Amino acid sequence: NTGIDCISSRRIVRLPGMIDVHVHLRDPGQTHKEDFASGSAAALAGGVTMVMAMPNTKPAIIDRDSFQMAKECAARGARCDYALFVGASLDNYRQLAELGPRAAALKMYLNDTFSDLRLDDLTVWSQHMEHWPRHLPLCVHAEGQTMAAAMMVAALANRPIHICHVAKKEEILLIKAAKQRGFPVTCEVSPHHLFLTSSELGRLGAMGQVKPPLMVEDDQRALWDNMAVIDCFATDHAPHTVAEKRSEKPPPGFPGLETMLPLLLTAVNQGRLTLQVTVIVICARQNRQGTIADQPLIVTRGQQNRQGTGADQPLGWSDLEDKLHHNPRRIFKLPEQPNTYIEVDMDETYSIPEAPAHSKAMWTPFAGRAVAGAVKRVVLRGEVAMVDGRVLATPGSGRDVRELQPLLPPPPAVQPETVVMP
Amino acid sequence: NTGIDCISSRRIVRLPGMIDVHVHLRDPGQTHKEDFASGSAAALAGGVTMVMAMPNTKPAIIDRDSFQMAKECAARGARCDYALFVGASLDNYRQLAELGPRAAALKMYLNDTFSDLRLDDLTVWSQHMEHWPRHLPLCVHAEGQTMAAAMMVAALANRPIHICHVAKKEEILLIKAAKQRGFPVTCEVSPHHLFLTSSELGRLGAMGQVKPPLMVEDDQRALWDNMAVIDCFATDHAPHTVAEKRSEKPPPGFPGLETMLPLLLTAVNQGRLTLQVTVIVICARQNRQGTIADQPLIVTRGQQNRQGTGADQPLGWSDLEDKLHHNPRRIFKLPEQPNTYIEVDMDETYSIPEAPAHSKAMWTPFAGRAVAGAVKRVVLRGEVAMVDGRVLATPGSGRDVRELQPLLPPPPAVQPETVVMP
Ligand SMILES: [Zn+2]
Ligand SMILES: [Zn+2]
Ligand SMILES: [Zn+2]
Ligand SMILES: [Zn+2]
Ligand SMILES: [Zn+2]
Ligand SMILES: [Zn+2]
Ligand SMILES: [Zn+2]
Ligand SMILES: [Zn+2]
Numbered sequence: 001n002t003g004i005d006c007i008s009s010r011r012i013v014r015l016p017g018m019i020d021v022h023v024h025l026r027d028p029g030q031t032h033k034e035d036f037a038s039g040s041a042a043a044l045a046g047g048v049t050m051v052m053a054m055p056n057t058k059p060a061i062i063d064r065d066s067f068q069m070a071k072e073c074a075a076r077g078a079r080c081d082y083a084l085f086v087g088a089s090l091d092n093y094r095q096l097a098e099l100g101p102r103a104a105a106l107k108m109y110l111n112d113t114f115s116d117l118r119l120d121d122l123t124v125w126s127q128h129m130e131h132w133p134r135h136l137p138l139c140v141h142a143e144g145q146t147m148a149a150a151m152m153v154a155a156l157a158n159r160p161i162h163i164c165h166v167a168k169k170e171e172i173l174l175i176k177a178a179k180q181r182g183f184p185v186t187c188e189v190s191p192h193h194l195f196l197t198s199s200e201l202g203r204l205g206a207m208g209q210v211k212p213p214l215m216v217e218d219d220q221r222a223l224w225d226n227m228a229v230i231d232c233f234a235t236d237h238a239p240h241t242v243a244e245k246r247s248e249k250p251p252p253g254f255p256g257l258e259t260m261l262p263l264l265l266t267a268v269n270q271g272r273l274t275l276q277v278t279v280i281v282i283c284a285r286q287n288r289q290g291t292i293a294d295q296p297l298i299v300t301r302g303q304q305n306r307q308g309t310g311a312d313q314p315l316g317w318s319d320l321e322d323k324l325h326h327n328p329r330r331i332f333k334l335p336e337q338p339n340t341y342i343e344v345d346m347d348e349t350y351s352i353p354e355a356p357a358h359s360k361a362m363w364t365p366f367a368g369r370a371v372a373g374a375v376k377r378v379v380l381r382g383e384v385a386m387v388d389g390r391v392l393a394t395p396g397s398g399r400d401v402r403e404l405q406p407l408l409p410p411p412p413a414v415q416p417e418t419v420v421m422p
Numbered sequence: 423n424t425g426i427d428c429i430s431s432r433r434i435v436r437l438p439g440m441i442d443v444h445v446h447l448r449d450p451g452q453t454h455k456e457d458f459a460s461g462s463a464a465a466l467a468g469g470v471t472m473v474m475a476m477p478n479t480k481p482a483i484i485d486r487d488s489f490q491m492a493k494e495c496a497a498r499g500a501r502c503d504y505a506l507f508v509g510a511s512l513d514n515y516r517q518l519a520e521l522g523p524r525a526a527a528l529k530m531y532l533n534d535t536f537s538d539l540r541l542d543d544l545t546v547w548s549q550h551m552e553h554w555p556r557h558l559p560l561c562v563h564a565e566g567q568t569m570a571a572a573m574m575v576a577a578l579a580n581r582p583i584h585i586c587h588v589a590k591k592e593e594i595l596l597i598k599a600a601k602q603r604g605f606p607v608t609c610e611v612s613p614h615h616l617f618l619t620s621s622e623l624g625r626l627g628a629m630g631q632v633k634p635p636l637m638v639e640d641d642q643r644a645l646w647d648n649m650a651v652i653d654c655f656a657t658d659h660a661p662h663t664v665a666e667k668r669s670e671k672p673p674p675g676f677p678g679l680e681t682m683l684p685l686l687l688t689a690v691n692q693g694r695l696t697l698q699v700t701v702i703v704i705c706a707r708q709n710r711q712g713t714i715a716d717q718p719l720i721v722t723r724g725q726q727n728r729q730g731t732g733a734d735q736p737l738g739w740s741d742l743e744d745k746l747h748h749n750p751r752r753i754f755k756l757p758e759q760p761n762t763y764i765e766v767d768m769d770e771t772y773s774i775p776e777a778p779a780h781s782k783a784m785w786t787p788f789a790g791r792a793v794a795g796a797v798k799r800v801v802l803r804g805e806v807a808m809v810d811g812r813v814l815a816t817p818g819s820g821r822d823v824r825e826l827q828p829l830l831p832p833p834p835a836v837q838p839e840t841v842v843m844p
Contacts, residue, residue: 110567145571148544151574152596153570155577178574181577
C-alpha cells in the first residue's frame with residue numbers, strides 16, 4: 001500500500017522531452033504553410049520540446065545572411081527549443097564551416113528536390129563532406145542507390161553521416177550492414193513510413209504524395225523488423241495547405257508533429273515498441289476540478305535510482321526514449337533541456353482529428369485513425385508549455401539550443417514528486 | 423654500329439597481345455550486328471589477341487544453358503582468344519557462382535540499360551556481391567552516383583569491384599580517392615571517352631549516342647589528368663549497323679576494336695601516353711617483297727634483361743602495356759598467351775576509314791581522323807594471326823582462356839631475334 005489515493009487506472013508516463021531532428025517550418029518565406037509560432041505549437045502539442053528546422057525555406061538557408069534571417073524568425077516565433085539546419089549548395093562549402101557550430105547540422109539534398117539545393121555531382125558531395133567539420137552532424141536526403149552513394153562519399157571523407165527518412169527495405173538493410181561493418185552511419189525513420197503504405201494512396205489521392213513516397217508493405221515491414229537499426233524517429237513535418245495539396249501540382253509532404261507520438265504510443269500499447277516501464281505513473285490523483293492532475297503522482301519501479309526526470313539515464317532506454325531523445329542528443333550533440341519532460345496518458349483512446357489544432361496545414365494523412373496514447377502535459381525548462389492541448393508557451397520563449405550550448409550549466413538536480421517502489 | 427641493315431627509319435614496336443576486357447560481340451542472337459568470327463577478326467586487326475565478351479546477348483547469358491550456348495558460338499567463331507561474361511539478373515545469384523571459374527567475370531548492369539539485366543534494388547546488388555566468389559572479378563556498369571553506390575555495396579561485401587567505362591570527372595576522382603583509402607576498386611576507360619566529347623555530337627548526330635554518353639571536355643581532361651588512376655583501356659565495342667544507328671530509335675554504342683590502338687598509339691606519339699621504349703624496333707629490314715619484314719629486327723635498349731617478348735616483365739611497364747595487358751591480366755586473373763605479341767608501326771600515318779574492314783558495324787565515330795600508329799602484325803600462340811590488315815586466323819582457332827587455365831603450361835622460353843644495346 002503506497003497510500004496513494006487512486007481514482008483512475010490510467011497509466012500516465014513521464015518521458016524526457018521529445019526531440020524531432022527533421023521538421024520543415026516554412027519560415028522564412030512560406031508562412032502561410034507554417035511559421036515558427038504555429039510549428040512549435042504543433043511540436044509542443046505533440047510532446048516535442050526541441051525541433052531541428054530544415055533549410056529549404058525561401059530563401060534557402062545557405063549562407064550567413066540567410067542563416068541570420070532564419071535565426072531572427074525563430075527567435076521571434078518559436079515556443080519550443082530549436083536548432084537550425086544550413087543547406088549545401090553547389091558552391092557554399094567553404095562558407096558553411098564557419099556556421100557549423102551554431103547550426104543544427106548540414107543538410108544535403110542528393111535526390112530530386114523542390115528547391116535550389118539539389119546536388120548531383122559527386123565532386124560537390126565530396127567537397128561538402130570534406131569541408132563540413134567532422135565532429136558536426138551531416139544529414140542527407142538520399143534515397144535508395146543515392147543513399148549508398150552518399151555513404152561511400154562519406155566513407156571516403158572519413159566522416160559520420162546521418163540518413164534522413166529511411167523508407168525502403170533495401171535502405172534499412174544496407175544501413176544495417178554498414179553498421180555491422182563499423183561505418184559511422186545513423187538514420188531516422190518517419191512515422192508515415194511506419195504507419196502508412198502505398199496501399200493508402202487510393203484513399204489519400206494526391207494528398208498522399210510525399211518524398212520519399214509511401215512504400216509497399218514489404219518495405220514497411222522491414223522497418224519494423226529492423227527497429228534496432230533505426231536511431232531516430234523524426235516527423236519530416238512538411239506542412240502544406242489543403243488547397244495546395246489538392247491543386248494541380250500537389251507539393252510533396254505531410255504534417256507530422258501533432259500525430260507522431262500518439263501513433264508511436266499506440267504501437268507501444270500494441271507491444272510493437274517498448275517504453276521504459278520503470279517510469280509509469282500507475283495512478284493519477286484527482287485535482288480540484290476532477291480532471292487528471294497537473295502534478296500527477298509518479299511511481300517508478302524496477303530501477304532504484306531512476307528519478308523519472310529528463311536527465312540522462314545510464315541504461316535501459318527503450319525505443320521511444322532512445323529514438324526521440326537519447327539518440328538525437330548523441331548524434332546531433334544536443335544539450336540536455338533542464339527541467340524538461342512530458343507526460344502522456346497511455347490509456348486515452350481517440351481518433352486523430354481531420355485537422356490537428358496547431359499546425360497551419362489543417363489536415364493529416366492519419367485523420368480518423370484510432371490511437372491509444374495522448375500527450376497530456378509538456379514541461380519545458382521548468383515551465384508548463386502545454387497542457388491538455390492548450391499551448392501555454394508564448395512565441396519567442398523557445399531557445400536556440402546551439403546558442404545555449406557553450407553556456408549550458410551542469411544538469412540541475414531535479415526533484416519531482418516521486419515514490420520509488422522496491 | 424649494330425650491324426643492322428636499316429632501310430627505313432620506321433619505329434616498329436613489339437608489344438604483348440592486347441587484352442580488351444569489354445566487348446559486345448552480339449553472338450548469340452544479333453549476329454547481323456556482329457558475331458564471334460567478325461568481332462574477333464576486328465580484334466586481331468586492332469592488335470587485340472584476347473577479348474572478354476559481354477553477356478547482354480539474345481538470350482542474355484544468365485544461367486548454365488545460355489552460358490553453354492555462348493560458349494558454343496564462341497568456340498565455332500572466335501579467331502582470337504576470349505573469355506565470356508555472365509550477367510546478374512534479379513534472381514540468379516545462387517546459380518552463377520558455379521559458373522564463376524569458367525566465366526570472364528560477373529557483369530552487373532546498375533544503370534538504365536537495353537536488356538533485361540538491369541538491377542535496381544540494393545538488396546539484389548548485395549546478394550550478387552556476396553555470392554559471387556570474392557577471388558573472381560566482378561564488373562559494373564554504374565555511372566555517377568550509381569558508381570559510388572556500387573562501390574559502397576562492394577565495400578560492405580568486402581570484395582573487389584571493377585568499374586566499366588569511366589567517363590566523368592566525378593567518377594575518376596572518386597575512384598582516385600577510393601584507391602587512396604585502400605578500397606579494392608579498379609576501372610577501365612573507353613577510347614571514345616578519351617578521344618571524343620559531346621562537342622562532336624553536332625557532327626555525329628544520332629550516331630553519337632553511346633552509354634555512358636560522350637561527356638564535356640572537362641570530363642575528358644580529367645581522364646587524361648588522372649591517367650595513373652585508370653587501370654585498363656577497354657573498347658566497349660558495341661557494334662550496330664549504320665541503318666540501326668540512323669533509325670528512329672538509334673541504339674547506343676560504338677564499334678571500337680579496330681580503332682583503339684591507332685588512337686592510343688597516336689597519343690603515344692604525341693607524348694600523351696607512354697610506351698615501354700626499351701622494346702622499340704628502331705629499324706626494319708626489307709624482306710624479299712620490299713615491304714616491312716614479317717620478322718622485324720627488334721632492338722631493345724635501356725634494360726639489359728628485357729627480351730621484347732610477350733612474357734611478363736617485372737618493372738617498367740608503361741601506359742599501353744599496363745592498361746591493355748598487365749592490368750587486365752592481373753584484375754581478371756587471365757593466363758599469359760604464350761608466344762603471343764603484336765607489332766605496330768609507330769610512324770605509319772593514315773586516316774581512319776569510314777568503314778573499318780572487319781566489324782559488321784561498317785562505320786566508326788572516328789572516321790577521317792588522322793592517326794599515327796598502325797598494327798602491322800599479330801602473332802597468337804606462335805601463329806601469325808594478322809598481317810597488314812589481313813586476318814589469317816580462322817574461325818574456331820581462338821581459345822577460351824578460362825578453359826586453358828588449369829592446363830596452362832609454364833611460360834615457354836621465347837627466343838625472338840633481338841639485339842640488346844648497351
Ligand atoms: Zn519569419
Ligand atoms: Zn527529405
Ligand atoms: Zn524533409
Ligand atoms: Zn535526456
Ligand atoms: Zn552464334
Ligand atoms: Zn556499359
Ligand atoms: Zn558495354
Ligand atoms: Zn604478359
